[in-house]
Amino acid sequence: MSFNSSRSANSCGKSKRSNDSNSNNINNNKKLRKSNQKTLGMAWGSNSLSSSKSSSRKSNFTDFGSYMVEKNRKLHDQFDAEATTSSIIDSSNSGNKPLFHGVSIFVDGFTVPSSQELRSYMLKYGGRFENYFSRSRVTHIICSNLPDSKVKNIRSFSRGLPVVKPTWVLDSVAANKLLNWVPYQLEQLVNNMQKQPKLSTFFVPKTNLGLQEAKTLANRHLNPEEGCFLENANSQESPSCEVGESIEYSPEFKEETCIYGLAKVCEVIKEEPISAEQNLLESMTAEPSCSNLNVGEAFKSSPCKSSASANDCLGDRSEKSPSSPQIVGEAFKSSPCKSSASANDCLGDRSKKSPSSPQIAPSSNQRNSTLGDPNFVENYFKNSRLHFIGTWRNRYRKRFPSLPGGVKDGYSAVSHGASVIHVDMDCFFVSVIIRSRPELQDKPVAVCHSDNPRGTAEISSANYPARDYGVRAGIFVRDAKSLCPHLVIVPYNFEAYELVADQFYQILHKHCNKVQAVSCDEAFLDVSDQGLEDAEHIASVIRQEIYEATGCTASAGVAGNVLMARLATRTAKPNGQFLIPPEKVEGFLDELPIKALPGIGHVLEDKLKRLSIQTCGQLRMISKVSLQKDFGSKTGNMLWNYSRGIDSRSVGVVQETKSVGAEVNWGVRFNTLQDTQNFLVKLCHEVSLRLQGCGVQGRTITLKLKKKRKDAGEPTKYMGFGDCENLSHAMTIPIATDDVDVLQRISKQLLGYFRLDVKEIRGIGLQVSKMENADMTSQGHERRSLRSWLSSASGNMEERSHPSMEMTGGSTKHGYPNSDGDSSRLPKSSTGPLTRGHTNQTPAEASLSRVSTLPQICDLDMGVIESLPPDIFSEINALYGGKLSEVLKKNDDNDDKLSDSVIGSSRRLEGEITKGKEPLPSEKIHVEEITSKNKGKECRFQDYQSASTSAVGSLNLRTGPMGGDKYEFMPTSLSQVDISILQQLPKELKLDILESLPAHRRPECSDSALVKCPHDKVKVEKVKDQLEGAESVLRRSLWSGHPPEWVDKFEVSNNLMLNRIAEMYYKSGSTGSLSSILQCLISVLPFSLDASNDVSDNVISSLCDILQQYIDLKIKSDMEEIYICFRLLRRFTTKSIFFLQAYDRVLPYLQASFSENYGGNLNI
């Protein structure tokens, strides 16, 4: 009791009318005395918590829920009692079920006829009548009218049950059989519910469809617990499958469909007994032959039993249906697992039925379709022809593993006298099936998942008689049937295909060791060692053997290359062979329509037709150039070649697997993200299996989605994907994988990236690319180790460094004579240290010259190398053949040597660049230069510098710390120094460099730059900038040093104030920040006020200097400091005229530099 109460409490949240008490568990043989239909309000109330409280107070029921259970039980009792008396079923006809057997109606709202009349019909004809809605007991909702809110939310209202008009009951009574309720649906809903049913719909058995109007063959007692449905289960047979078609709205199913369906039912039932049962009920009630129990009902019993009974059933049927068409036999031949798999394939046929029975959809929704089938993916691929073909290659490779390697080093088929045979089975998929069925030999036959004549399943292959009718692969069954009404449609038999394909290839391999498999039924053979005539003979032998072995015919084309052989086969078909000798190629192609060429599809054909090209002969008229212009170089080239019968492809080149994936674009419908993810998991599993099957692993995982376009309606093809956007996301992982878990994790992540409504997904594909061989990846660690990486790199370096050396040398040589005419200067400039540097260069040092190619060693940061752990260092050093330690040693010991070499190389660079870049201006310069060598040199360096400032900069940086022979490597002016780098140097170093520059050269340099390069203003300006920059660096020199220069200066000054300031520097802790100095100064300021009287201009300007330089120093990085300083200074100004004057003098400078750097004025 308490259990019931909790249940009703739960359900009240879901639907106001659901009263899911399990009273049918208690007693099923109750009768209904009370005939009043309860109002909805009361029904609702029955579930409300508050009322359950109040009612429990008075009655002996613990709560309202239990009260309702009891009430329902009573109502059932009463109904049953009444039924026994009023039933008009003649007990004599015990084999027949009552008309409304299994139907349990719930009447909603006002109906004509009234609910009482309907109830009485139910009483009379063995149906049931529910006063309260219950999802588990009600099978049909009867109503004439529905309020809008219910229409909109039909699912929660009907809970997936059919909502039909009362006339259905009346008409059924009149017809004395249970009519299909579909046409009696409420119109309001019909419009609403044109949605496609979900895949699971198909697994829901309309299983009885093929079984109607047949005799009872077996009685089974089922379902002892659920007495409600305690019935005799009758397995029936349909003597003719066509019978079903005669009945409107009931889809035609061949027996095997039905069986597949049954198998499916087992699964469904296993999953969710209740809903499966519901569906069974539905399907049953939908049957006109209501009195006949369908097989599906058998499975209502107990879930665990059901699968067994399904098999039973199959057995029964196969024994007892001698008259059923052969297809049935075929179906039984296939293994049970297969049959269950085909269930979803035959679903295609139901397409017709399903749209007209929309209420199936809601009911199945509860189980979430595509995906309600746990094995959807598996089954999908089991039944996919494309999958069969796609994966066939792997099987083939495993079977003939010796093959690919042996043929790879084969020769080009274009070579003279080559002969290629193209063997292709004639309508493979059909002929394999009909070989065992001679009666179909001359009849039009097509292979398809299903043969529902109105279905949208696609014909995958048709035999020649069928093709004469225009039946082609890819058209819908319904179109095929209308083209050829007596078309026989047979299902796939993948096992047979596999068998035949294996036989086929065995024969091919027997005759030729160069076989290129194209597909399971198509291959190229390279028989170049024999002549064309011999090849023709081989072809005929092969064909003969194929026919003998497999009973299927094959056609062959013999020609000089792959292309022509394939074209020859076209002519040869069916069951023939054709030879195109080289001399006939042209003639053969002349009239060949362009469409026949491989690689020309609809698009290309249309384009060519617009150019009024129909045949290869016409195509040949067009030049290669214009073809390439119109179609791109590759396609143009292909067209040009093909139209001449040229094909450079060689037989036997096995293409490496580039990607492995699985894609499902049919029957994909999701409701929740969870569905999608579950589906993905399955897909990952499939992909993983395929990867393992191919023995490869991949690094890039791509998830492809087909998303329904916004305006796209439902596709014509049933459960197809229709008009879709194709979306994809990919992710590359560092280590190749074929692991399911990794795939799942990443694909889930990728799915998240799409951010779309799962309901709009119409197809999902998972693809793994960037393949690596599985066994190769296991060695991955080895390959990725530092050692191997370095060794390969150093190998490269070794190779490269030599030519680069030579090149450098060459260019140096070249550079010198070419640099200009003043050869007199050359010997001088390269005297002494320079020459030494040049000759001393080891290969590694030579690499420092930074000419075009840079061997690795100079890329190494020596600082880093030095600080490496010893073991790593020794490894690297070993790789460099010990050069590294040499270099390091040299770095340490022979600073000057290195610096020499740097200069030498920079010199050489200089020569090269002047030569290469602008010979004319540089020559001009040099002509003028002759007068003053120094200046000229500078000028040339400027030239060079502007060309590659960074190179020089880094060179200078390198030379920076080498103090030894400053004058050797800094003969040039400041302009040569990269100011930005100079500024980054430590202060001391900066100062060193600046000082080391000969002072007299500075003005000279700028002069020379200005005077001598008038033709290159940009450069001059650049130089000027740099000079200015350099000056500012110099100007900052007051703050450089430790202690800053000014401190010394102030200390020795005879001005007390300046002395004080210098003093404060030390007092403030020698931090070098002016603000701290000034802060210290505050404390002493009152005493030094007197000193402010003797203010000389000199003193103020020296203070201003340090202030200005401080601004320069800090303006870029630390305006806060400047701000503080000047706030302090301003405070001083009130007390000291000295500071006031200095402040006033510096302020404009301060504001100027602020507006220069920050576009504003400092707010002091």
Place this chain on the structure above:
Amino acid sequence: MERRRENQSPQVSIARILVEFLEVAITSIVFLKGIYPSDAFERRRYMNVVVHRARHPQLRDYIHSAVKGLQPFIEKGVVDRVVVMFFNNDNIPLERFVFSLTVSQSYKSNVEETDLEFSLRSFLVKLPVSESLSKVLPRDCRWEITAYFCTLPQATPSKEDLWIPTDTKQWDQPPLITPIKSLSSEPLSMQLYLEHANILKTTPRGN
């Protein structure tokens, strides 16, 4: 994981820390300026300093996304300034809090994150006490985050191309700058200063 950390260029980690800091700092500025009622913020601790965090998801989101979007550009060192701009209904700026950034691109060694955070912390300490430096804003003012780039970012992936040109007008006069805090360290230099309209020059004329 550790490896990856190490392999990160210092600019990446600087940018990461900086972006986080900017988010906090900008929120603090907005809080300090009293644009929103103080109830719209909650007290949090960041770098061991009491800061304020926006409660309203949209406000939080705006600051977060604006700053986060700058991260790749900060890494590359192309972001010159990040400005929190307060302006009135006529789009005339009243006050600008400028973060001037320089992320050294040549810096290669590892960044001591704690050191950097310690330096940044001083900004957060300084911000509340510099309230007196800033002006009282009128009631109906608005604000935005504006970033100034050294160079125009090249064709960036569309994801990051969500920048909106600002509508605010420029001041006629060069603004008055009030420095608040400067940080000058090797990989990262940052300065925070205030910009106000320079009325000193215009008022004498008006008078």
